[in-house]
Amino acid sequence: MTKKFLLISVLIMLAIGIAGASFLFKRSSDSKITATNPNSSTTNNNPKKNTFAKNLSRGQCQGTGTVTFSNLPMAIGDIGNVQPYGIMVGAHVIPTSHGYISPADFRGPRDQYPVYAIADGYIVNVSHRGEAVGDNLDPSRVTDEYQLWFEHSCTFYTYYDLLTSLSADLQLVVGKLTGFQNKNVRIPIKAGQVVGRIGGQTVDFGVWNFEKKPAFFANPNSYEEDRPYLDDMFKYFNEPLKNQLLVKAVRVVEPRSGRVDYDMTGKMVGGWFKDGSGGFQGPPGIQDTLGRRAWDGHLAIAYDFIDPSAIKFSVGNWQGAATQFAVKGNTPDPATIGVESGMIKYELTEGGYVDGDTGHTVMLDRVVANPKLKSQNQVKGTALAQLITPDKLKIELFPNKTAAEVTAFTTAAQIYTR
Numbered sequence: 001m002t003k004k005f006l007l008i009s010v011l012i013m014l015a016i017g018i019a020g021a022s023f024l025f026k027r028s029s030d031s032k033i034t035a036t037n038p039n040s041s042t043t044n045n046n047p048k049k050n051t052f053a054k055n056l057s058r059g060q061c062q063g064t065g066t067v068t069f070s071n072l073p074m075a076i077g078d079i080g081n082v083q084p085y086g087i088m089v090g091a092h093v094i095p096t097s098h099g100y101i102s103p104a105d106f107r108g109p110r111d112q113y114p115v116y117a118i119a120d121g122y123i124v125n126v127s128h129r130g131e132a133v134g135d136n137l138d139p140s141r142v143t144d145e146y147q148l149w150f151e152h153s154c155t156f157y158t159y160y161d162l163l164t165s166l167s168a169d170l171q172l173v174v175g176k177l178t179g180f181q182n183k184n185v186r187i188p189i190k191a192g193q194v195v196g197r198i199g200g201q202t203v204d205f206g207v208w209n210f211e212k213k214p215a216f217f218a219n220p221n222s223y224e225e226d227r228p229y230l231d232d233m234f235k236y237f238n239e240p241l242k243n244q245l246l247v248k249a250v251r252v253v254e255p256r257s258g259r260v261d262y263d264m265t266g267k268m269v270g271g272w273f274k275d276g277s278g279g280f281q282g283p284p285g286i287q288d289t290l291g292r293r294a295w296d297g298h299l300a301i302a303y304d305f306i307d308p309s310a311i312k313f314s315v316g317n318w319q320g321a322a323t324q325f326a327v328k329g330n331t332p333d334p335a336t337i338g339v340e341s342g343m344i345k346y347e348l349t350e351g352g353y354v355d356g357d358t359g360h361t362v363m364l365d366r367v368v369a370n371p372k373l374k375s376q377n378q379v380k381g382t383a384l385a386q387l388i389t390p391d392k393l394k395i396e397l398f399p400n401k402t403a404a405e406v407t408a409f410t411t412a413a414q415i416y417t418r
Contacts, residue, residue: 071116072116083251084233112200170195218270262300267334267338327347347403
């Protein structure tokens with residue numbers, strides 16, 4: 001039991017900086033991302049008009065198409081494990097659109113490991129985070145982290161986040177950044193070049209391909225424009241690098257990179273936003289308020305990022321804080337719940353990983369052949385849910401109550417939309 005709770009604590013700790021990263025880029029007035037429907041946007045007709053080409057490269061990008069990654073982000077011996085897209089933890093209520101590269105010594109000092117450029121290109125934006133963003137944060141925790149965006153063509157971008165320092169040559173060009181400052185730059189970079197260092201936490205990593213078929217979201221306008229174009233984090237590495245990373249990947253089922261796109265038209269599964277809350281970005285001005293709780297109105301009823309057979313219930317405000325739960329009995333499957341299903345109940349519990357073959361508790365600091373998310377016996381509360389229309393969901397949360405103690409919605413029920 002202790003190990004299970006420890007795993008959850010470690011993941012939440014990882015999310016402390018990650019949450020800030022998700023919002024940091026959008027704080028810049030000259031790097032604003034506009035949400036548009038990828039099925040009708042100019043991205044499909046003219047890939048060079050995507051949001052990254054406009055706002056990161058600022059019209060200076062070169063070429064189109066993907067490139068091969070010829071260098072690992074970290075030396076293979078420095079990598080402890082690779083975690084996929086789609087985690088729901090802490091302020092990451094909606095499945096997150098980046099993965100994680102965890103160092104071999106997760107509790108090591110800052111700047112312990114060098115981080116390398118994976119391919120030729122340009123660094124086009126550098127951001128600093130001088131304040132942690134999330135719920136239930138340790139006020140004594142020092143936050144001094146960097147985010148880098150790389151242009152490899154007008155349609156192909158990658159990024160790192162949570163670097164504990166920049167390389168000396170980058171720091172010289174970028175200069176001193178404090179607080180939530182960011183800077184548009186255009187710095188040529190070569191595969192294998194050291195761009196920064198990491199220690200005591202993960203490196204965030206993501207790949208975007210604006211020429212791929214966009215992933216389906218029931219209402220893309222509720223998200224950033226880039227989310228449907230998130231691409232596989234492994235496929236562009238040449239061999240043997242790709243296989244070296246896959247050996248370290250803790251998700252052992254396809255897609256190995258994980259996924260963030262669970263929405264199904266007319267079904268409960270996927271991401272939702274409290275009616276009037278402003279979608280993924282939150283209400284206007286929220287980024288400039290204390291706490292920046294843009295995730296308060298977020299809700300996801302989806303699946304675990306390591307064990308996609310396990311249902312996860314993730315909500316932005318459970319007694320004042322973003323919280324994730326496993327579901328007792330792992331039923332009903334939200335992908336089967338439609339308007340005709342009426343009101344359903346989810347008994348919410350904490351969860352931990354076990355070896356599916358032995359039943360033994362496991363930590364995901366190493367690869368396990370058959371990891372399974374197991375719900376605990378103690379019920380933390382019950383969620384009532386009813387799909388009223390294909391794009392309108394009624395939700396009410398009942399902390400500290402079992403399903404047997406909850407019979408109907410009250411006036412406290414809230415409406416979520418896509």
